[in-house]
Amino acid sequence: MRTLITGGTLLTPHTALPNHTLVIEEGRIAALGAGRLAPGAGDRVIEADGRWVVPGFIDVHVHGAVGYDTMDATPAALQQMARFFARHGVTSYLPTTMTAARTDIQAAVQTVASCPQPEDGAQHLGVHLEGPYLNLDYRGAQHPDHFRSPAPDEYLAWLETGVIRLITLAPELEGAAELVASGRARGVEFAIGHSGASYEQVIEAANWGVRQATHTFNGMLGLHHRTPGTLGGVLTDDRIYCQVIADGVHVHPAMVRLVVRAKGTGRTILITDAMRATGLQDGTYDLGGQEVTVRDGVARIASGSLAGSTLTLDVALRNVMRYTGLALGEALPMVTATPAEALGLAGRKGVLAAGADADVVLLDADLKVVMTLVAGRVVYTA
Numbered sequence: 576m577r578t579l580i581t582g583g584t585l586l587t588p589h590t591a592l593p594n595h596t597l598v599i600e601e602g603r604i605a606a607l608g609a610g611r612l613a614p615g616a617g618d619r620v621i622e623a624d625g626r627w628v629v630p631g632f633i634d635v636h637v638h639g640a641v642g643y644d645t646m647d648a649t650p651a652a653l654q655q656m657a658r659f660f661a662r663h664g665v666t667s668y669l670p671t672t673m674t675a676a677r678t679d680i681q682a683a684v685q686t687v688a689s690c691p692q693p694e695d696g697a698q699h700l701g702v703h704l705e706g707p708y709l710n711l712d713y714r715g716a717q718h719p720d721h722f723r724s725p726a727p728d729e730y731l732a733w734l735e736t737g738v739i740r741l742i743t744l745a746p747e748l749e750g751a752a753e754l755v756a757s758g759r760a761r762g763v764e765f766a767i768g769h770s771g772a773s774y775e776q777v778i779e780a781a782n783w784g785v786r787q788a789t790h791t792f793n794g795m796l797g798l799h800h801r802t803p804g805t806l807g808g809v810l811t812d813d814r815i816y817c818q819v820i821a822d823g824v825h826v827h828p829a830m831v832r833l834v835v836r837a838k839g840t841g842r843t844i845l846i847t848d849a850m851r852a853t854g855l856q857d858g859t860y861d862l863g864g865q866e867v868t869v870r871d872g873v874a875r876i877a878s879g880s881l882a883g884s885t886l887t888l889d890v891a892l893r894n895v896m897r898y899t900g901l902a903l904g905e906a907l908p909m910v911t912a913t914p915a916e917a918l919g920l921a922g923r924k925g926v927l928a929a930g931a932d933a934d935v936v937l938l939d940a941d942l943k944v945v946m947t948l949v950a951g952r953v954v955y956t957a
């Protein structure tokens with residue numbers, strides 16, 4: 576049985592194809608055809624007149640939502656998060672851990688490794704380890720008791736699960752180079768974050784194979800015209816993809832514009848860094864063992880540090896369009912093709928192309944999500 580999505584404007588995302596039909600077969604995109612293809616016997620037709628038909632969004636940095644967190648280390652947490660994310664156009668994501676005790680991180684990693692993909696939500700593509708190998712001086716809302724330098728007997732056990740996809744680390748720590756070498760040999764990507772790395776240390780880390788910056792601006796040494804610092808390094812080295820939280824709180828809109836100008840949409844990745852209060856009311860919540868107060872949707876620990884966000888990726892996309900003046904087709908790679916490429920999934924995810932996974936989102940004229948398909952299956956309808 577095939578699924579035909581007809582009558583909409585496809586954004587591949589790099590090309591706009593008005594009045595085209597997207598043909599889906601066995602969980603993959605089989606073809607992109609001009610006009611309305613006539614359905615065959617048994618074909619299912621989804622009418623998309625007046626809709627944008629775009630690749631599903633990918634969130635490489637997200638801790639939790641709707642009361643659940645990756646660190647809960649339960650299948651229920653992953654299932655509930657997956658359903659919520661799909662409502663916001665996300666078809667795949669990296670459940671992201673916090674800086675914590677070894678056994679707590681191990682439990683979260685094992686849960687993702689053994690959890691089947693949900694029937695009705697976004698797929699998990701492996702774990703993003705945010706820490707514990709971070710710089711205490713740039714801790715943000717990571718728990719201060721658990722910062723440490725990379726230790727092979729600890730991280731090799733995590734790497735051997737095969738489910739680690741991305742590790743945020745501070746490259747200035749002793750043992751960081753060895754960790755990156757061990758991870759790169761297993762196809763793991765690395766991001767500089769919660770770091771006071773000098774400009775030179777950033778360039779050196781990129782030479783090791785580090786290819787991302789975690790929540791650019793937040794939790795890193797800032798810019799100075801004679802001392803470019805971590806930020807100067809990640810903004811100017813073209814090998815590095817910059818994650819950014821475009822909620823208007825973590826980074827001023829003008830500074831989001833600066834990232835997009837410095838990196839281009841091909842090296843900018845919109846993330847949510849969402850925590851468990853996302854999708855819920857203001858109140859008091861836990862993040863990685865610390866109490867977080869959420870007021871007007873802004874999450875902070877007692878010290879006043881921002882503690883993750885309550886952002887969703889569809890809102891991030893609309894925000895960045897407003898901040899930059901980019902059109903949908905221009906901004907879209909930052910939530911689709913660019914994160915896919917940064918995870919080594921170019922051509923398989925984040926694009927509408929023959930052979931790619933049929934992860935598809937329909938947006939209305941206001942760019943609200945009206946339907947989400949994961950591997951060709953409708954998992955959400957507004």
Ligand SMILES: [Zn+2]
Pocket residue numbers: 705715768769790794
């Ligand atoms: Zn962080």
